[in-house]
Amino acid sequence: MTDMVGQEPQYEVFADEFLDHARDGLYNAHCDRPACLDLLGDVAGRRVLDVACGPGLYAAELVARGATVIGLDHSPRMVELAGHRVPAGEFRVHDLADPLDWVPDASVDLVLFALALEYVDDRVSLFRELRRVLRPGGALVFSRMHPTGDWLRHGGNYFDERIVEEVWSKGWRVRYWLAPLEQTCEELRAAGFLIERLVEPRPRPEAAAIDREGYERLSREPTGFLAIRAVPDPRP
Template sequence: MSPDLDHSSRPAGQTLANDYDSFAEAYAAETESNLINGYYTRPAMLDLAGDVAGRRILDVGCGAGPLLAALRDRGAIVTGIDPSAKMLDLARQRLGDGAALHQGGLGDEPLPFPDAAFDDVVVCLVLHYLEDWTAPLAELRRVLVPGGRLIVAVNHPFVYHLIRPEADYFATEQWSEEYTFDGQPAVLTYWHRPLHAITNEFVAAGFRIAVMSEPPPAPGAREAFPDLVTSPSGYILCYLFLVLEAV
């Protein structure tokens, strides 16, 4: 969910959604330096990752590769995977021909990597597209070394309650929003689950919750987006960030 983009809620199932191939370039352009992605989500993920020099990191749902590039610039050995061929084309343009990029989705089939192949896996704004997390989380646990980290950003469950107060916060249910990315309309469809369901899914999959974060935007956000960052604290409510350790 991106409050700095034009969007409106709608019931799920009314249109083909999450077709990133159809708006890849527009999405990449819109999210390069906007509030939610450029000043909030990516800085928060990088802060949680910390010192990544020499660490083998998989970015699941890497998109056009901005987070992957930032991790590589910090010394990580990076691999990306995304279901969208057009997004991967943009990632290759950003990262160069030598980048380890793969086409595939989380939950469609096993990830094309051996067991314990990565020290960290980042899953940024991906899990909320999935109804069933059981098999995807098992795959993420499989490709991590014991003690490895799963770093996640997911729709904050309370925001769903704010947008749709008539809905059942405690249900796991599908919903959609219309967006405008760089002038191009698009629809994204999500699965809401309450906070206890999110945490229980991770624990059941063999992870220990090390960090749960609701961070502020990066410095300069209020000055760059004074109409959007309006709370006295400077915080915005959008995503929930977690660091989980494979046990």
């Protein structure tokens, strides 16, 4: 196995299925999405860059709350779905291995980067790009799979950064990085960010009616996600 996830847009082959899954599903709609939106705070009148925007579920919420949204995703089908869902947004296909050279310096108030960090090979370079496009006083909010949950599923050395391949319950085959929390914190530091808040999202109470077993598990075990709000380090 190589030491890169690579540049294939993995979600392209199941983009429509993912939309159906994430629209109202326990993990996305009742755990990660509300946590990220809470960390973003009041977005009315703000310009938000939605990185790895997927089918536009977060973007729709942001626009409904008064934000202007620019979105990007590696999957052309995801970008198409996002455009249909959020006509007021501006979306384009972009590989996160490439610089965001179409986004000017200090041009967005907030960056949202939900559940896609694991698919990026050079995360420090990407974080630096996200810091570059943020205006003074801006913030980055991102989420990732909980590293403890990853370790419980895959075993081995928790501190060993490595790539795994996994087939999820719907038959979706994915390839992504496992990395300890320490590594993510160090990558943020190297890119010039300070962590302002870190949360371990638990599902909202109404999610119990969707999946009681999953709701109870996510409410007591670190098998879901982490969400972090980071701000540019003002020190020289």
